[in-house]
Amino acid sequence: MTRTKMVAALVGAAALAACNGPRRIHERPVLANGDRVASSDSAVASVAAETAAEREEATARRDAGLAAAAAECAPAVCAALARGELALSMTEAQVMAATRSAEAAWSVRRAGDAAVMVARHADAAPRDATGQVALVQLAGGRVSSYSYREPQGLRVVSAPADATAEGRARATSEALIREGDDLNAAGDRVRALDRYDRALALRPDDAMLNYRVATLLDLQLRPLEASIRYRRFLQELEIQKIQAVGDANAKLAEAIARAQQRIIVLERQAR
Amino acid sequence: MPRTSPLPRHASARSAARLARRGRHRARTVAIAVLLVVAAACNNKRVSRIEPTSVTDLSGRWNDADSRLVANELIEQSLGGAWSKRYAEAHGGQAPTVIVGGFGNRTMEHIPVGTFVKDLERAFVNSGAVRVVADAGERQEVRAEREDQQANATADSRARLAREQGANYMLQGEVQAIEDAEGREKVVYYQVDAALVDLESNAKVWVGQHKIKKYIDRRRIGW
Numbered sequence: 001m002t003r004t005k006m007v008a009a010l011v012g013a014a015a016l017a018a019c020n021g022p023r024r025i026h027e028r029p030v031l032a033n034g035d036r037v038a039s040s041d042s043a044v045a046s047v048a049a050e051t052a053a054e055r056e057e058a059t060a061r062r063d064a065g066l067a068a069a070a071a072e073c074a075p076a077v078c079a080a081l082a083r084g085e086l087a088l089s090m091t092e093a094q095v096m097a098a099t100r101s102a103e104a105a106w107s108v109r110r111a112g113d114a115a116v117m118v119a120r121h122a123d124a125a126p127r128d129a130t131g132q133v134a135l136v137q138l139a140g141g142r143v144s145s146y147s148y149r150e151p152q153g154l155r156v157v158s159a160p161a162d163a164t165a166e167g168r169a170r171a172t173s174e175a176l177i178r179e180g181d182d183l184n185a186a187g188d189r190v191r192a193l194d195r196y197d198r199a200l201a202l203r204p205d206d207a208m209l210n211y212r213v214a215t216l217l218d219l220q221l222r223p224l225e226a227s228i229r230y231r232r233f234l235q236e237l238e239i240q241k242i243q244a245v246g247d248a249n250a251k252l253a254e255a256i257a258r259a260q261q262r263i264i265v266l267e268r269q270a271r
Numbered sequence: 272m273p274r275t276s277p278l279p280r281h282a283s284a285r286s287a288a289r290l291a292r293r294g295r296h297r298a299r300t301v302a303i304a305v306l307l308v309v310a311a312a313c314n315n316k317r318v319s320r321i322e323p324t325s326v327t328d329l330s331g332r333w334n335d336a337d338s339r340l341v342a343n344e345l346i347e348q349s350l351g352g353a354w355s356k357r358y359a360e361a362h363g364g365q366a367p368t369v370i371v372g373g374f375g376n377r378t379m380e381h382i383p384v385g386t387f388v389k390d391l392e393r394a395f396v397n398s399g400a401v402r403v404v405a406d407a408g409e410r411q412e413v414r415a416e417r418e419d420q421q422a423n424a425t426a427d428s429r430a431r432l433a434r435e436q437g438a439n440y441m442l443q444g445e446v447q448a449i450e451d452a453e454g455r456e457k458v459v460y461y462q463v464d465a466a467l468v469d470l471e472s473n474a475k476v477w478v479g480q481h482k483i484k485k486y487i488d489r490r491r492i493g494w
Binding site: 035037051052102105123 | 340
């Protein structure tokens, strides 16, 4: 009886020891039951205070820059500033005012009289009302050209005409035609046609573009569409020819009138 | 055969009956006591309000403490990052606008990701460093209300159409888990990744991460 009890006690002790076997991982817990997870409210509050101060400073700096930029601007530049657009012959301060950006957003490289402004961080590039500004070139302290980062690549504005809607459409369509030509050369006619079609939406009267589209459609064995495009090409040429003749005649008429005037003057002088 | 006295016989019968009665009475008392104990054991529910910031690990699965740890870490990393300052510098001090996108749970466990995502959203708004716009689900209700106002609200009080603030960045992320178990021991590793993606360029302007490793030891008897 005693032996049985002893055996039972031993088995019990062994079972207990087995239940609470040695741990294989001995790591001190970084957080245990009953501990507290700190609230992030104080960290957020400190960021809020810091942000408010920074924003106040940035707003004051921006407003001062805007006031200074507007104080000495030509009418065209002033209008561009009000619209939030870049314009040729702006100063460095006016560029920042037009893009509502701070000095810290730009990296300015100077070489003698010239300077180039580029975005300091590619992921937060300054932008004006038209788009993301990639580069601004200054000569003699005034903007001589600037470029936008657009889906077709960089679009450069170096003349007032480039900044208009027509100028922008021209630059975009040229980029699309270039892209289409490259794709065509690479044998990707479907994508090339897509680029030409998009360019055609911006320049519907371009005879050569119509011809390019017609040829591609012809090569893709789409005769109906190709013949429409060929006709459109010829029609555009006719219109251009008429316009050219009209222009030539206008110039000729001017020359005839001038010649007649000169004959009268010269005859009078001879008398 | 001499007759034995009948009196003791009667007395023993009486005492036996008395004993039986006493036994029955005791049995009844014990039964009542057991019933009382059982009844008391059935009604052992205890509810108490405890501090929401306290760590209370019961099963070892994902819980509120993990959610808060992740939220705190992501808040610290995102608000401490340079991305919002860069944006403000390039945009006249304006705060960047963020929309909450998909936050996937790629674990086998049920993890309500909304708890820490909402904490992060709250921190963004309260800090003033980041603006947050209603996400795809929330804005449907707002748009429906705005549409309704066009027909039913007075002209001076109705919200105008097409005045929504467009977001610059989208917050996306996911939770992943790796489990390793042997016998009664288990290790669960959670990795929470979050990123802010530029909606125009797809560039990731900020990436945050938090890792949690749990060791679960299921002892049958422990002290």
